[in-house]
Amino acid sequence: MSETLVLHGMNSPNVTKVILMLEECALDYELRHVAVFAQAQFAPEFTAMNPIGKVPVLEDPRLGQPLAESGAILHWLAEREGKFLPASQPERAEVMQWLMAQMANYGPLLGQLNHFSLVLRPGSEPYAEGRYRAVAEKLYRVLDERLQSREWLAGGAFSIADMAMQPWANYLEFHGFDPAAHPALVEWRGRIAERPATQRAQQRIAADFNPEAERTRKASTGEDLDRFFGRTETVPEADFSMVKQ
Numbered sequence: 071m072s073e074t075l076v077l078h079g080m081n082s083p084n085v086t087k088v089i090l091m092l093e094e095c096a097l098d099y100e101l102r103h104v105a106v107f108a109q110a111q112f113a114p115e116f117t118a119m120n121p122i123g124k125v126p127v128l129e130d131p132r133l134g135q136p137l138a139e140s141g142a143i144l145h146w147l148a149e150r151e152g153k154f155l156p157a158s159q160p161e162r163a164e165v166m167q168w169l170m171a172q173m174a175n176y177g178p179l180l181g182q183l184n185h186f187s188l189v190l191r192p193g194s195e196p197y198a199e200g201r202y203r204a205v206a207e208k209l210y211r212v213l214d215e216r217l218q219s220r221e222w223l224a225g226g227a228f229s230i231a232d233m234a235m236q237p238w239a240n241y242l243e244f245h246g247f248d249p250a251a252h253p254a255l256v257e258w259r260g261r262i263a264e265r266p267a268t269q270r271a272q273q274r275i276a277a278d279f280n281p282e283a284e285r286t287r288k289a290s291t292g293e294d295l296d297r298f299f300g301r302t303e304t305v306p307e308a309d310f311s312m313v314k315q
C-alpha cells in the first residue's frame with residue numbers, strides 16, 4: 071500500500087501549519103489544491119471528506135478515512151510519528167493547551183479581523199473592526215509576553231503548538247501592529263522561519279499551490295466571493311438592548 075499522504079488545501083495559514091509538520095517529519099506527501107474562490111470546498115466530493123467545507127483535509131492510508139481540522143491533523147501526525155508532542159506530563163498538556171488556544175482563539179479571531187478590517191471597506195463596520203482589533207492586540211501581546219521567557223511556545227521544546235501558531239503570527243504587520251513592540255514574538259517567528267523544514271514547506275506551497283490559487287482567485291465571480299465571505303443581503307444594525315436586560 072502506498073504510504074503517500076494527500077493534503078487537500080491552499081496557501082493559507084491553517085494549511086501551512088500542516089505542511090510544516092509534514093516536512094518536519096520528512097513524510098512523503100502530495101498537495102492537492104482546493105479552489106476555495108471557485109467554491110470547490112462546497113462540492114459533494116469535498117464535503118464528503120469535511121462537511122464543514124474547509125481546508126485542510128488529510129488523507130492518510132494509515133487512518134483509512136479523511137481527517138479535517140488542522141489541530142486534529144497535527145495531533146494525529148504527532149502521535150503517528152511520536153514527534154513534536156512531549157510524551158510526559160505536564161509538558162504534553164501544555165502543548166495541547168497552546169494548540170487549542172491557536173485553534174479556538176488565534177485562528178478564528180484573527181481570521182475575523184482579516185474579514186472585517188481588510189476585506190470590507192475601512193470604516194464600513196466600525197464596531198466589528200474595533201472589536202477584532204482589540205482582541206488581536208491582546209492575542210499578539212500575550213504571545214510576545216509568553217515568548218520573552220522561553221524559546222518555544224509550550225512544553226520546553228519546538229512542538230506542534232509552534233507550528234500551529236507561527237503562520238498566524240505572520241499576520242502581525244499585515245494587521246497593522248508594530249513588530250518593534252513585539253520583539254520576542256518576532257524572534258521566535260524568525261527561529262521557525264529559518265528551519266530547513268519551514269523553507270522546504272514554503273517551496274512546496276509556492277510550487278504546488280500558488281499558481282492555481284492566484285489563477286482561481288482572479289477568475290472568481292461576485293457570486294463566488296459572496297459565498298466565500300458568507301455575505302447575505304441583510305446586515306442587521308447593532309442593538310445592545312438584550313445585553314442590558
Ligand SMILES: N[C@@H](CCC(=O)N[C@@H](CS)C(=O)NCC(=O)O)C(=O)O
Nearest residue numbers: 082083084106124125126139140141
Ligand atoms: N478550524 C479549521 C479552519 C479551516 C479554515 O478556516 N480553512 C479556510 C482556509 S484557511 C477555508 O477552508 N476557507 C474556505 C471557506 O471557509 O469556505 C482548521 O483549523 O482546519
